Amino acid sequence: MVKEIERAGITIVQMANLVSIAKTVGANRIVPTVSIPHPLGDPNLSPADERKMRKYRVGVALQALETGVEEATIFEVKY
Amino acid sequence: MKKAVHYINQFFGQIGGEDKADYAPTIHVGVIGPGMLLKNTVAPEIEVTHTIICGDNFFGSNEETAIETIIGYLKGVEFDLFIAGPAFLAGRYGFACAKICKAVEEHFGVPVVTSMHVENPAVEMFRKDLYIFEGGDSAGAMRKDVPALAKFLKKLANGEPLKSAREEGYFPRGIRFEAFTNELGADRVVKMLLKKLNGEAFITEMPMPKVDRVDIAPTVDLRDATIAFVNSGGIVPVGNPDRIQSASATKWGKYSIAGQDSLKGGEWQTIHAGFDPSFANENPNVIVPLDVLREYEQEGRVGKIHEYVYSTVGTGTTQADASRMGAEIAQQLRDANVSAVILTST
Amino acid sequence: MKLEIGNFYVKDVVFGDSTSYQDGILTLNKQEALQVVREDEHITDADIVLAKPGDPIRITPVKEAIEPRCKVSGGTLFPGVLNKLVPAGSGRTHALKGTSVLAVGKYWGGFQDGLIDMSGPGANQTQFSSLINICLVADTDEEFERNEQQKKNKALRWAGMRLAEYIGNCVKSQEPEELEVYELPPLNQREAKVTELPGVVYVMQLQSQMIESGHNALFYGWDSNRMVPTLIHPNELLDGAVISGSFMPCSSKISTYQHANNPTIKNLLKEHGKTINFLGVILSNLNVKLEEKTRSAMQVRQIATSLGAQGAIVCEEGYGNPDADFIAVINELEDAGIKTVGITNECTGRDGRSQSLVDLSDKADAIVSTGNVSQLLKLPPMEIVIGSLIALARDGNSGGWEGSVKEDGSIEMENNGFFCSDANTGAHYKTVIEY
Numbered sequence: 066m067v068k069e070i071e072r073a074g075i076t077i078v079q080m081a082n083l084v085s086i087a088k089t090v091g092a093n094r095i096v097p098t099v100s101i102p103h104p105l106g107d108p109n110l111s112p113a114d115e116r117k118m119r120k121y122r123v124g125v126a127l128q129a130l131e132t133g134v135e136e137a138t139i140f141e142v143k144y
Numbered sequence: 145m146k147k148a149v150h151y152i153n154q155f156f157g158q159i160g161g162e163d164k165a166d167y168a169p170t171i172h173v174g175v176i177g178p179g180m181l182l183k184n185t186v187a188p189e190i191e192v193t194h195t196i197i198c199g200d201n202f203f204g205s206n207e208e209t210a211i212e213t214i215i216g217y218l219k220g221v222e223f224d225l226f227i228a229g230p231a232f233l234a235g236r237y238g239f240a241c242a243k244i245c246k247a248v249e250e251h252f253g254v255p256v257v258t259s260m261h262v263e264n265p266a267v268e269m270f271r272k273d274l275y276i277f278e279g280g281d282s283a284g285a286m287r288k289d290v291p292a293l294a295k296f297l298k299k300l301a302n303g304e305p306l307k308s309a310r311e312e313g314y315f316p317r318g319i320r321f322e323a324f325t326n327e328l329g330a331d332r333v334v335k336m337l338l339k340k341l342n343g344e345a346f347i348t349e350m351p352m353p354k355v356d357r358v359d360i361a362p363t364v365d366l367r368d369a370t371i372a373f374v375n376s377g378g379i380v381p382v383g384n385p386d387r388i389q390s391a392s393a394t395k396w397g398k399y400s401i402a403g404q405d406s407l408k409g410g411e412w413q414t415i416h417a418g419f420d421p422s423f424a425n426e427n428p429n430v431i432v433p434l435d436v437l438r439e440y441e442q443e444g445r446v447g448k449i450h451e452y453v454y455s456t457v458g459t460g461t462t463q464a465d466a467s468r469m470g471a472e473i474a475q476q477l478r479d480a481n482v483s484a485v486i487l488t489s490t
Numbered sequence: 491m492k493l494e495i496g497n498f499y500v501k502d503v504v505f506g507d508s509t510s511y512q513d514g515i516l517t518l519n520k521q522e523a524l525q526v527v528r529e530d531e532h533i534t535d536a537d538i539v540l541a542k543p544g545d546p547i548r549i550t551p552v553k554e555a556i557e558p559r560c561k562v563s564g565g566t567l568f569p570g571v572l573n574k575l576v577p578a579g580s581g582r583t584h585a586l587k588g589t590s591v592l593a594v595g596k597y598w599g600g601f602q603d604g605l606i607d608m609s610g611p612g613a614n615q616t617q618f619s620s621l622i623n624i625c626l627v628a629d630t631d632e633e634f635e636r637n638e639q640q641k642k643n644k645a646l647r648w649a650g651m652r653l654a655e656y657i658g659n660c661v662k663s664q665e666p667e668e669l670e671v672y673e674l675p676p677l678n679q680r681e682a683k684v685t686e687l688p689g690v691v692y693v694m695q696l697q698s699q700m701i702e703s704g705h706n707a708l709f710y711g712w713d714s715n716r717m718v719p720t721l722i723h724p725n726e727l728l729d730g731a732v733i734s735g736s737f738m739p740c741s742s743k744i745s746t747y748q749h750a751n752n753p754t755i756k757n758l759l760k761e762h763g764k765t766i767n768f769l770g771v772i773l774s775n776l777n778v779k780l781e782e783k784t785r786s787a788m789q790v791r792q793i794a795t796s797l798g799a800q801g802a803i804v805c806e807e808g809y810g811n812p813d814a815d816f817i818a819v820i821n822e823l824e825d826a827g828i829k830t831v832g833i834t835n836e837c838t839g840r841d842g843r844s845q846s847l848v849d850l851s852d853k854a855d856a857i858v859s860t861g862n863v864s865q866l867l868k869l870p871p872m873e874i875v876i877g878s879l880i881a882l883a884r885d886g887n888s889g890g891w892e893g894s895v896k897e898d899g900s901i902e903m904e905n906n907g908f909f910c911s912d913a914n915t916g917a918h919y920k921t922v923i924e925y
Contacts, residue, residue, distance in 0.1 A: 330916025
């Protein structure tokens with residue numbers, strides 16, 4: 066689906082857990098998520114910390130949309 | 145006994161050479177040129193009753209008319225199979241064969257077969273859509289290419305079970321299905337290992353495909369942009385009003401998030417069957433992070449969040465359906481002037 | 491470590507006064523057998539029904555398959571799970587061949603259960619149609635998971651193990667018709683002519699996706715999600731150190747029966763000393779988190795390299811996101827110069843056109859394909875159903891959906907929901923070809 070949206074000229078960032086797969090199937094901007102059942106959640110964190118992590122990772126996704134890339138790129142997250 | 149129609153170009157139809165490549169399509173009773181060899185090799189199960197001749201240039205420059213005319217002729221004919229070529233290395237002829245085969249199959253629903261050399265440009269374009277048999281590079285291969293077609297046509301006529309593409313002799317169409325072998329998996333895997341260890345040739349049962357990459361979309365100035373959420377994690381309003389399937393999905397839905405600060409548990413759910421749903425059901429923002437993107441919207445980091453979220457389920461879904469859904473969603477996004485997307489997959 | 495497996499070839503199974511085996515006939519005292527089953531109060535309703543090859547019988551929902559066996563010496567059956575935790579893989583084990591205990595739900599199915607047709611066009615789909623199946627059909631009081639799509643099926647599976655041991659015990663003191671002997675000495679006790687041969691490891695990636703306990707494959711009773719890869723002796727797998735789990739789409743699942751009868755390992759043991767030096771089995775897993783996948787792949791490579799492996803076979807118990815682990819391990823091993831062959835199934839979609847695995851790599855150039863989870867099957871009605879046919883359509887089976895069961899009893903389903911049909915241990919005759 067990512068490819069079709071990008072093919073239409075819309076800039077897209079994929080937030081996915083298995084970044085190696087996302088890269089292989091052709092997504093160009095990729096941000097890692099925490100896990101499959103809770104991509105932007107973490108039951109080990111307090112709700113406040115979890116929201117902070119979520120905002121941070123979405124922020125990285127926004128940065129990815131603003132960043133020029135030459136090839137499929139995984140944007141690293143610190144937490 | 146089954147009936148077949150044969151399509152050939154102006155040269156094999158004995159009309160003329162390059163000078164007659166503008167020949168408009170005609171239909172004839174019986175066989176012409178290589179049709180004779182075809183007729184003899186498919187007998188007695190199949191009778192080649194008619195031949196269509198069309199100039200390669202006519203087809204190339206007037207594709208719609210050519211196809212319309214030929215379909216028109218065929219409407220008056222009773223037939224069960226359609227054969228085009230062999231086209232060998234002739235590029236225009238190969239295209240014409242492939243295109244007319246596709247059109248006949250779409251229109252009449254009969255099996256269609258053609259043949260050409262692997263380097264004929266039509267092969268790469270159409271191998272996924274048709275039975276294109278592997279043929280020689282010039283008319284000198286006619287004596288081999290036609291019988292190969294005939295053998296397969298008889299199988300189709302008799303309704304015999306078909307073997308793999310390689311075994312039958314046509315270019316693999318990228319369709320992979322189960323088959324039974326008489327060798328246990330354990331024997332095959334150890335044999336393959338020993339061959340690989342000893343540097344001997346072996347054939348993998350699962351060739352790795354080449355990836356089709358898309359042109360990278362430009363950067364976005366988010367402060368002015370409308371940004372949308374798309375997800376394959378199955379986030380839908382509770383009750384799944386559009387009945388999107390939990391696996392092997394063929395549908396997607398679009399749901400309003402206008403005026404919502406975040407996705408509330410109890411109003412939304414995940415219908416994706418491939419993982420533990422409890423987290424997402426309790427807090428749908430873990431898949432569609434509306435709560436934090438609203439903060440960015442209020443802060444002016446992004447211009448505007450698009451009023452709809454687009455959802456489907458990504459487990460077991462075929463690539464074909466995923467591509468179609470992606471294209472359909474892309475169309476809606478373009479119409480809504482969305483220039484940035486965050487897609488969450490699970 | 492030397493393991494002897496004494497085989498008794500069962501030609502027929504009947505009910506009778508005393509559970510015993512004689513001249514190919516296995517007799518079962520149903521009352522006694524059911525008493526063993528009902529030792530667990532959670533079993534509220536139980537029956538034992540026989541299904542033989544060629545019978546017009548459809549069995550679903552099948553949760554597990556276990557070979558009836560007993561330990562004559564050298565340990566216990568299902569150590570750390572049903573019986574005392576002691577090492578498996580040595581001494582003498584007796585096995586009743588040609589038959590299997592199946593744990594079947596009387597009413598309730600789920601995502602992870604499977605279907606078996608004992609005859610007709612669906613029979614070939616799985617190896618279990620060629621066994622005499624001793625079906626434990628039961629209901630339990632496990633209300634907490636009654637309506638869950640993912641069930642632990644603990645009472646049924648443990649009852650199946652008890653039943654398999656009870657039946658296997660009847661040949662404890664008999665002379666087996668055939669003796670398989672598996673002896674693989676420690677690495678430093680092998681002759682030069684053996685150690686000169688290329689060293690080979692077998693990597694078994696167990697299904698371990700669930701976070702909650704009670705679902706994943708178990709290694710001596712330990713949840714495979716909570717382990718890092720480790721080296722084990724092939725005899726341990728052949729002697730019940732691993733119990734199958736309960737949560738994953740069934741065609742990709744390796745049942746307890748199939749673990750104990752792993753023909754790839756048996757082939758490697760046969761080749762040992764002739765064409766290869768079989769170094770051992772690396773037991774790995776298939777966790778969900780990317781970091782855990784990376785950690786396991788790293789460890790597999792480290793163990794294989796430390797052992798001096800030159801070749802490897804990698805078996806993936808699953809499809810979908812576990813393909814990432816499969817590819818990661820192959821990449822790691824190939825990067826270490828180890829010639830690797832993989833064995834797994836694929837998911838090419840209903841139209842057959844989706845790429846076989848979710849992840850790709852040019853280094854995965856040698857793969858044996860065992861089946862296609864997406865394969866659509868339309869099967870005629872069967873005279874007799876053991877279990878509950880509607881469970882296929884109603885309970886979220888991985889290969890079924892709302893319309894899967896037609897009024898006349900015919901079914902439409904994906905291979906995904908067939909019982910252990912792809913047999914990634916290499917135990918079946920399916921492959922996937924391109925059309």
